[in-house]
Amino acid sequence: MDFAYSPRTQELQAKLLRFMDDYIYPAEARYTAEIEANTKAGKRWTPLETIEELKVKARAQGLWNLFLPPSADGSVREAEYGPGLSNQEYAPLAEIMGRVMWSSEVFNCSAPDTGNMETIIRYGTAEHKKRWAEPLLDGKIRSAFAMTEPAVASSDATNIEARIERQGDEYVINGRKWWISGAGDPRCAIYIFMGKTDPTAPRHSQQSMILVPADTKGITVIRPLPVFGYDDAPHGHCEILFENVRVPVSNVLLGEGRGFEIAQGRLGPGRIHHCMRLIGLAERALELMCKRASSRVAFGRTVAEQGVTRERIAEARCRIEQARLLTLKSAWMMDVAGNKTAKAEIAMIKVVAPSMACQVIDWAMQVHGGGGMSDDFPLAYFYAMARTLRYADGPDEVHRNAIAKLELGRYAAA
The missing domain is CATH 2.40.110.10 (Butyryl-CoA Dehydrogenase, subunit A, domain 2)
Structure with a gap:
């Protein structure tokens, strides 16, 4: 496995990082304010102008449908909708989007639409693709x-x-x-x-x-x-x-009795996309943790100088890097050998990434004190979403059981 990102990924990384700096991070306050205004006006379930305006900018810069793999059969003219990245190429881009929970939608890369688009493209008829996949790829429906x-x-x-x-x-x-x-x-x-x-x-x-x-x-x-x-x-x-x-x-789709077959094809990419984004979320939490720890004083020293804080920062960095490497390996295996061959790695990262993110966010909340549990910082929301992903697309226990069965199977003959 080559750990270097492809030139195409590096180019998109640079564009995406600039877009985040220029548009996404500055829009976080507006996003929150728009939700609050919609709530007061009784329009809670209304698409947000903040996101819709950013979608136009993202698409104009070619940052659109980055998740869509080159395995699509061409019947939806996928070349018109995205760059056709492999899972390994998409992973570092999804990580960047994951730093802001809502930003994936700006690039038409948010769940559950990504998995549904791939499902319809992979298993639907030409009519299904025309009626549903193309409007989804266009961002016209959800x-x-x-x-x-x-x-x-x-x-x-x-x-x-x-x-x-x-x-x-x-x-x-x-x-x-x-x-x-x-x-x-x-x-x-x-x-x-x-x-x-x-x-x-x-x-x-x-x-x-x-x-x-x-x-x-x-x-x-x-x-x-x-x-x-x-x-x-x-x-x-x-x-x-x-x-x-x-x-x-x-x-x-496909015919009667094919539900599990479709589910396995759909959930593999969906699971790893969640993990990619969680790594970005954990990175953001660690960044907030370090900045807060460096600016707060307790017992005569900054919180960053306290031994327990440094230990947690170091451990957070180790865990994030471990999760990233396993995610990249899983993505690479999906690309070169297929989702079925990569099922153990997909299951492993689905266990590892949410647990890692929950722990890193928890440590960041602790450094923020009472503020970490408030809406003055995004950490409480980060934690809620990361904790939810220990259920979504299969709970930890199911994935651990699958991993154990595969591991035991390696020695069954002996």
Whole structure:
């Protein structure tokens, strides 16, 4: 593995860093103020002008759809939408975006849209790509992924109870989903829905995925679900009820019983994208920690001169570097050998990166004292998001179990 970034990545890194300095960091205060103003005006679930204006600038500079890999089949003219970077090339760019939680949307690189775009491009028909993938790549609409359910332990996706039943030329969909990120956005136009088409089939052939337009009759967004008190409007993480929702048979992806196959193809890149961004978030937290520690005095010395603070700063740097290297290895393996071959590395980084970020942010909060828990600094929000990612795309326990099974399998023959 070559640890040097490609010339193309270095060029995009420089452009992205300038864009962050020129536009993103200066817009953080405006972003917060706009959310507060929308809340007071009763317009909480309204797209933010701050982000929409920055999108125009980002696209004009070629900083658009950087996540989109070159493996797309060309039927959506992907060359028109992004530079076609490999996972390894995209990793350091996602890290830069991760330094500000909302900035990925500015570059049309935010979840769950990235995973949904790749899913539709990889597994959808030409009609699906034209109707849904292209508007998503253009930034004209947004999307959501409806998988998790409140009634069952969805960490074992075979538990999913939602039904997709065929009736003539239509599928009828019934189920209750929750933690559906992006469903609160009024621009959310399409759901990728996972449910059972045949409960009697073999365990991993019961589930299917199907495209469900958000304006279809029978869909009710029940409520947004706050994360540690943050509702992430206008994005939102919602609970949704699907009651006798009817869509054409042609909306199914790949065919009945292919849900798990699609899930593995979708979640691999999605998981590593989260990890890339978390490294950037941890870097920002460490930066804030060092600046705060150097400017505050306690017991006659700056906090930075206290032994425990220096130990934590050193440990934070070690953990960030370790996580970055494992992320880059995972990205490289996905590029050269495919997502399936890289499944152990993807699982490992999904365990390592969120835990690392949580710990680094926690130490940064401690250095900030009471301010670290307030909204005067971004650390409390950072922590809420990092802690959530120990669940999203599979909880730690599931990934650890998968890693252990693979490791034990290496010695099974002996």
